[in-house]
Amino acid sequence: MSAYLLLAAAIVSEVFAEAMMKLSNGFEKKVPIIGIAIGYLIAFYLMAQTLNELPLGFVYAVWTGAGVALTAIIGAIVWDEGFNAKKAIGIAAIIVGVVFLKIGV
Template sequence: MTPYVLLGIAIASEVFAEAMMKLSNGFENKKPIIGIIAGYLVAFYLMAQTLNDLPLGFVYAVWTGAGVALTALIGAAFWHEGFNAKKALGIVAIIAGVVLLKLGV
Protein backbone atom coordinates (compact mmCIF):
# COMPACT_ATOMS: atom_id res chain seq x y z
CA MET A 1 0.00 0.00 0.00
CA THR A 2 1.18 3.50 -0.70
CA PRO A 3 2.13 5.68 2.27
CA TYR A 4 -0.72 8.05 1.41
CA VAL A 5 -3.28 5.24 1.71
CA LEU A 6 -1.74 4.17 5.02
CA LEU A 7 -1.90 7.76 6.22
CA GLY A 8 -5.56 7.97 5.21
CA ILE A 9 -6.36 4.82 7.17
CA ALA A 10 -4.39 6.18 10.14
CA ILE A 11 -6.45 9.36 10.05
CA ALA A 12 -9.72 7.42 9.84
CA SER A 13 -8.61 5.27 12.78
CA GLU A 14 -7.80 8.33 14.87
CA VAL A 15 -11.15 9.95 14.08
CA PHE A 16 -12.88 6.67 14.97
CA ALA A 17 -11.05 6.62 18.32
CA GLU A 18 -12.11 10.20 19.01
CA ALA A 19 -15.73 9.38 18.21
CA MET A 20 -15.53 6.43 20.59
CA MET A 21 -14.16 8.79 23.23
CA LYS A 22 -17.27 10.94 22.85
CA LEU A 23 -19.46 7.83 23.14
CA SER A 24 -17.65 6.76 26.30
CA ASN A 25 -19.17 9.77 28.09
CA GLY A 26 -16.06 10.58 30.06
CA PHE A 27 -15.13 6.88 30.31
CA GLU A 28 -18.36 6.11 32.16
CA ASN A 29 -19.46 3.81 29.33
CA LYS A 30 -16.84 1.08 29.19
CA LYS A 31 -17.52 -0.58 25.81
CA PRO A 32 -16.29 2.34 23.66
CA ILE A 33 -12.92 2.19 25.45
CA ILE A 34 -12.10 -0.87 23.30
CA GLY A 35 -12.67 1.28 20.19
CA ILE A 36 -10.51 4.06 21.61
CA ILE A 37 -7.60 1.72 22.24
CA ALA A 38 -7.95 -0.11 18.91
CA GLY A 39 -8.34 3.11 16.94
CA TYR A 40 -5.28 4.75 18.42
CA LEU A 41 -3.15 1.60 18.13
CA VAL A 42 -3.96 1.31 14.43
CA ALA A 43 -3.51 5.06 13.90
CA PHE A 44 -0.08 5.23 15.54
CA TYR A 45 1.16 2.04 13.90
CA LEU A 46 0.15 3.17 10.41
CA MET A 47 1.44 6.68 10.98
CA ALA A 48 4.80 5.20 11.96
CA GLN A 49 4.81 3.16 8.74
CA THR A 50 4.22 6.26 6.61
CA LEU A 51 7.29 7.88 8.15
CA ASN A 52 9.45 5.39 6.25
CA ASP A 53 8.52 7.20 3.02
CA LEU A 54 7.21 10.67 3.92
CA PRO A 55 8.69 13.54 5.96
CA LEU A 56 7.65 13.84 9.61
CA GLY A 57 6.44 17.43 9.37
CA PHE A 58 4.17 16.67 6.44
CA VAL A 59 2.78 13.44 7.93
CA TYR A 60 2.04 15.07 11.27
CA ALA A 61 0.43 18.11 9.64
CA VAL A 62 -1.82 15.98 7.46
CA TRP A 63 -2.66 13.60 10.31
CA THR A 64 -3.58 16.31 12.80
CA GLY A 65 -5.15 18.67 10.28
CA ALA A 66 -7.36 16.07 8.67
CA GLY A 67 -8.15 14.64 12.10
CA VAL A 68 -9.30 18.04 13.39
CA ALA A 69 -11.34 18.76 10.26
CA LEU A 70 -13.03 15.36 10.16
CA THR A 71 -13.70 15.37 13.90
CA ALA A 72 -15.38 18.77 13.60
CA LEU A 73 -17.54 17.48 10.74
CA ILE A 74 -18.48 14.32 12.63
CA GLY A 75 -19.31 16.36 15.73
CA ALA A 76 -21.61 18.55 13.68
CA ALA A 77 -23.23 15.62 11.86
CA PHE A 78 -23.74 13.17 14.73
CA TRP A 79 -23.80 15.27 17.89
CA HIS A 80 -25.26 18.49 16.48
CA GLU A 81 -22.29 20.51 17.75
CA GLY A 82 -22.94 23.18 15.16
CA PHE A 83 -21.13 24.16 12.01
CA ASN A 84 -20.85 27.73 10.82
CA ALA A 85 -18.76 29.92 8.55
CA LYS A 86 -16.02 30.35 11.16
CA LYS A 87 -15.58 26.60 11.53
CA ALA A 88 -15.60 26.17 7.75
CA LEU A 89 -12.95 28.90 7.43
CA GLY A 90 -10.86 27.15 10.08
CA ILE A 91 -10.99 23.90 8.12
CA VAL A 92 -10.01 25.74 4.92
CA ALA A 93 -7.07 27.30 6.80
CA ILE A 94 -5.95 23.85 7.98
CA ILE A 95 -6.10 22.48 4.44
CA ALA A 96 -4.20 25.49 3.11
CA GLY A 97 -1.51 24.99 5.73
CA VAL A 98 -1.08 21.34 4.82
CA VAL A 99 -0.87 22.21 1.10
CA LEU A 100 1.82 24.79 1.85
CA LEU A 101 3.78 22.20 3.85
CA LYS A 102 3.53 19.74 0.96
CA LEU A 103 4.72 22.34 -1.53
CA GLY A 104 7.74 22.95 0.68
CA VAL A 105 8.80 19.27 0.54
Protein backbone atom coordinates in the same frame (compact mmCIF):
# COMPACT_ATOMS: atom_id res chain seq x y z
CA MET B 1 0.53 -0.12 0.08
CA SER B 2 0.99 3.56 -0.71
CA ALA B 3 2.15 5.76 2.14
CA TYR B 4 -0.72 8.12 1.35
CA LEU B 5 -3.28 5.32 1.73
CA LEU B 6 -1.67 4.29 5.02
CA LEU B 7 -1.88 7.90 6.19
CA ALA B 8 -5.54 8.11 5.19
CA ALA B 9 -6.26 4.90 7.11
CA ALA B 10 -4.39 6.31 10.13
CA ILE B 11 -6.56 9.42 10.02
CA VAL B 12 -9.77 7.38 9.82
CA SER B 13 -8.59 5.25 12.76
CA GLU B 14 -7.83 8.35 14.82
CA VAL B 15 -11.23 9.89 14.07
CA PHE B 16 -12.88 6.57 14.98
CA ALA B 17 -11.04 6.60 18.33
CA GLU B 18 -12.16 10.17 18.99
CA ALA B 19 -15.77 9.29 18.18
CA MET B 20 -15.52 6.38 20.62
CA MET B 21 -14.18 8.81 23.22
CA LYS B 22 -17.30 10.92 22.79
CA LEU B 23 -19.47 7.79 23.10
CA SER B 24 -17.67 6.76 26.30
CA ASN B 25 -19.21 9.77 28.05
CA GLY B 26 -16.05 10.71 29.90
CA PHE B 27 -15.00 7.05 30.29
CA GLU B 28 -18.21 6.25 32.17
CA LYS B 29 -19.29 3.74 29.50
CA LYS B 30 -16.68 1.00 29.30
CA VAL B 31 -17.34 -0.64 25.90
CA PRO B 32 -16.29 2.39 23.81
CA ILE B 33 -12.95 2.40 25.64
CA ILE B 34 -12.03 -0.71 23.65
CA GLY B 35 -12.71 1.26 20.45
CA ILE B 36 -10.55 4.12 21.71
CA ALA B 37 -7.60 1.80 22.37
CA ILE B 38 -7.94 -0.07 19.08
CA GLY B 39 -8.42 3.10 17.06
CA TYR B 40 -5.39 4.85 18.48
CA LEU B 41 -3.18 1.74 18.28
CA ILE B 42 -4.01 1.32 14.60
CA ALA B 43 -3.63 5.05 13.94
CA PHE B 44 -0.18 5.27 15.54
CA TYR B 45 1.02 2.07 13.87
CA LEU B 46 -0.11 3.22 10.43
CA MET B 47 1.27 6.72 10.92
CA ALA B 48 4.63 5.22 11.90
CA GLN B 49 4.61 3.18 8.69
CA THR B 50 4.07 6.30 6.59
CA LEU B 51 7.20 7.83 8.10
CA ASN B 52 9.26 5.27 6.17
CA GLU B 53 8.39 7.15 2.96
CA LEU B 54 7.10 10.62 3.87
CA PRO B 55 8.66 13.41 5.97
CA LEU B 56 7.60 13.79 9.60
CA GLY B 57 6.42 17.40 9.36
CA PHE B 58 4.13 16.68 6.44
CA VAL B 59 2.75 13.43 7.92
CA TYR B 60 2.02 15.01 11.29
CA ALA B 61 0.42 18.10 9.72
CA VAL B 62 -1.86 16.01 7.51
CA TRP B 63 -2.67 13.56 10.30
CA THR B 64 -3.62 16.21 12.84
CA GLY B 65 -5.18 18.64 10.39
CA ALA B 66 -7.38 16.10 8.66
CA GLY B 67 -8.23 14.56 12.02
CA VAL B 68 -9.37 17.91 13.41
CA ALA B 69 -11.39 18.69 10.27
CA LEU B 70 -13.08 15.28 10.10
CA THR B 71 -13.79 15.26 13.83
CA ALA B 72 -15.45 18.68 13.57
CA ILE B 73 -17.56 17.51 10.64
CA ILE B 74 -18.58 14.28 12.39
CA GLY B 75 -19.41 16.24 15.55
CA ALA B 76 -21.67 18.50 13.54
CA ILE B 77 -23.39 15.65 11.70
CA VAL B 78 -23.65 12.94 14.38
CA TRP B 79 -23.91 14.95 17.60
CA ASP B 80 -25.42 18.16 16.20
CA GLU B 81 -22.54 20.24 17.61
CA GLY B 82 -23.08 22.93 15.01
CA PHE B 83 -21.10 24.01 11.99
CA ASN B 84 -20.75 27.66 11.10
CA ALA B 85 -18.65 29.94 8.94
CA LYS B 86 -15.90 30.22 11.58
CA LYS B 87 -15.47 26.43 11.68
CA ALA B 88 -15.48 26.27 7.87
CA ILE B 89 -12.80 28.99 7.69
CA GLY B 90 -10.73 27.15 10.29
CA ILE B 91 -10.91 23.91 8.31
CA ALA B 92 -10.01 25.78 5.12
CA ALA B 93 -7.00 27.32 6.90
CA ILE B 94 -5.85 23.85 7.94
CA ILE B 95 -6.10 22.63 4.35
CA VAL B 96 -4.17 25.63 3.02
CA GLY B 97 -1.47 25.09 5.64
CA VAL B 98 -1.07 21.43 4.71
CA VAL B 99 -0.87 22.36 1.01
CA PHE B 100 1.94 24.81 1.79
CA LEU B 101 3.76 22.12 3.73
CA LYS B 102 3.42 19.74 0.79
CA ILE B 103 4.70 22.35 -1.65
CA GLY B 104 7.77 22.75 0.55
CA VAL B 105 8.48 18.98 0.59
